[in-house]
Amino acid sequence: MLDAGFLEALRAVVGDVGLLLGDSVRARPVNRSVGVVDADALVRPATTEEVSGVLALCHARSQPVVPHGGLTGLVHGAVARAGDLILSLERMNSIEHVDVTGRTLRAQAGVPLQRVQEAAEQYELMFPLDLGARGSATIGGNIATNAGGTRVVRYGMTRGLVLGLEAVLADGTVLTSLNRVLKNNAGYDLKQLFIGSEGTLGIVTRAELRLVAKPRxxxxxxxxxxxxxxxxxxxxxxxxxxxxxxxxxxxxxxxxxxxxxxxxxxxxxxxxxxxxxxxxxxxxxxxxxxxxxxxxxxxxxxxxxxxxxxxxxxxxxxxxxxxxxxxxDVFAVGRIAALQTFDVSMPIEAMQAYTEQVGAELDRLVGPDRTHIFGHMADGNLHLVVATGEDPKLRHRVDEIVYQPLARIGGSISAEHGIGTERLRYLSLSRTSAEIATMRTLKHALDPRGILNPGKILAARADLIR
Ligand SMILES: Cc1cc2nc3c(=O)[nH]c(=O)nc-3n(C[C@H](O)[C@H](O)[C@H](O)COP(=O)(O)OP(=O)(O)OC[C@H]3O[C@@H](n4cnc5c(N)ncnc54)[C@H](O)[C@@H]3O)c2cc1C
The missing domain is CATH 3.30.70.2190 (Alpha-Beta Plaits)
Structure with missing residues (x-):
């Protein structure tokens, strides 16, 4: 339970409309893939300054904060537990500027992807990122997950479409790097730290996005x-x-x-x-x-x-x-049994042998025609959807079958959806121990009290992960 004094301090920052408590938090509609959202309180700041004020308060008392965008993420990265504070970007939903000559668009983090696409189209421009959840997924969530989507082979992932961004660090520091130019090699490119870090290093509040000419x-x-x-x-x-x-x-x-x-x-x-x-x-x-x-x-x-x-x-x-x-329409096989979904990547030359081996093993384990594969082949990215059912042991075995071969063939356990909480135990199949140690160093430097989306990407206790 969050104590009354803290809640009043939050209310002073975000106002009555910006603070939801108790049942009004739990009653909010949640995409089934998000997992449990059990928090007692949710803040909805309307400005970067309010985000900063909220985080400063949370930092001071080591209060865990779980960022929420459009809740379309597929790896349980937005799961919140009792005692967590949810920070939703839903009221930061304005498109602030479109530069037609420079082909850039500045949006607040809570703007749904589809609105960015539509705004660009009004100027005969295009924001190339596209994915099935475009109506709900937000720009902040796209950045936090480094979303891929349907056009990566031509335009790259979100990382390549963000020129600059603004993020609020765990202690409330506002880091404004709203660069608008394509070329900027003045020192470290700090925005990259926040792209794909799933809310564990900072809260993305605004972004300067790259547009291209609208195809004819x-x-x-x-x-x-x-x-x-x-x-x-x-x-x-x-x-x-x-x-x-x-x-x-x-x-x-x-x-x-x-x-x-x-x-x-x-x-x-x-x-x-x-x-x-x-x-x-x-x-x-x-x-x-x-x-x-x-x-x-x-x-x-x-x-x-x-x-x-x-x-x-x-x-x-x-x-x-x-x-x-x-x-x-990727969940049709879900009519048979509860699903497990995977988004793995690998060199194209390894794909045939991988899918044949993994497909055969899964058929033997869960039954024929319960595994469906589709994917962005040109990006080396495959999605597997397996109608496994609810049995945790069986689900664990399916995970092992899908993930274990990836280390040997130079693949990744996550091509585009991220790690969240779902893939924590498999991170070491795709990242070396030196890489994971460096991730921990970064996390500690930017969020020394571990308040930002705790337990996502990096397990709280490395020794508990096998
Ligand atoms: C039908 C469907 C199709 C999809 N297709 C694709 C696809 O083709 N490619 C793809 O990559 N993904 C796809 N996804 C997954 C999902 O849409 C993306 O991961 C999307 O980028 C998530 O955005 P969101 O706003 O819903 O984020 P959320 O689900 O709300 O959050 C995702 C993660 O980001 C964090 N976060 C959210 N906002 C912020 C912020 N402002 N600052 C810091 N952290 C934040 C959350 O804590 C969480 O860890 C699909 C999902 C669905 C349901």
């Missing part, structure tokens, strides 16, 4: 492919032939496509079911007629070479959205 053509195609090795050839052919326009190359394993396009799923299959793999590709360009013709010619090459078994190009925005909806 947008082509989406779905391809049916018979062999994994052919997927690699398709990727190389399109990447070379599209002259830098390839912005997405997603692969759906056959059973993922089938379950999402067969009843009771309501997506209509744009291509017949039954192929081992489907590739969903996107090209963003400048000339609608020429770009579509170029894509058609490339697909025709691939069909003639026998690399692709079938292909279709979306002829309208509606068809394009329908194709993407199949890819974004």
């Amino acid at each position: 053509s947008h082509d989406t195609a779905l391809l049916a492919v018979q062999e994994f090795s052919a997927l690699v050839r398709v990727l190389q052919h399109l990447d070379a032939g599209l002259g830098g326009h390839l912005s997405a190359f997603k692969v759906l394993w056959g059973n993922f496509y089938d379950i999402n396009t067969a009843p009771p799923a309501n997506h209509v299959p744009p291509l017949a079911r039954g192929a081992p793999f489907y590739a969903l590709i996107e090209s963003l360009g400048t000339d609608p007629i020429a770009d579509q013709a170029r894509l058609e010619a490339l697909l025709s090459d691939l069909l003639q070479m026998g690399v692709v078994a079938d292909a279709t190009i979306a002829k309208s925005d509606q068809e394009r959205r329908a194709m993407w909806a199949i890819r974004e």
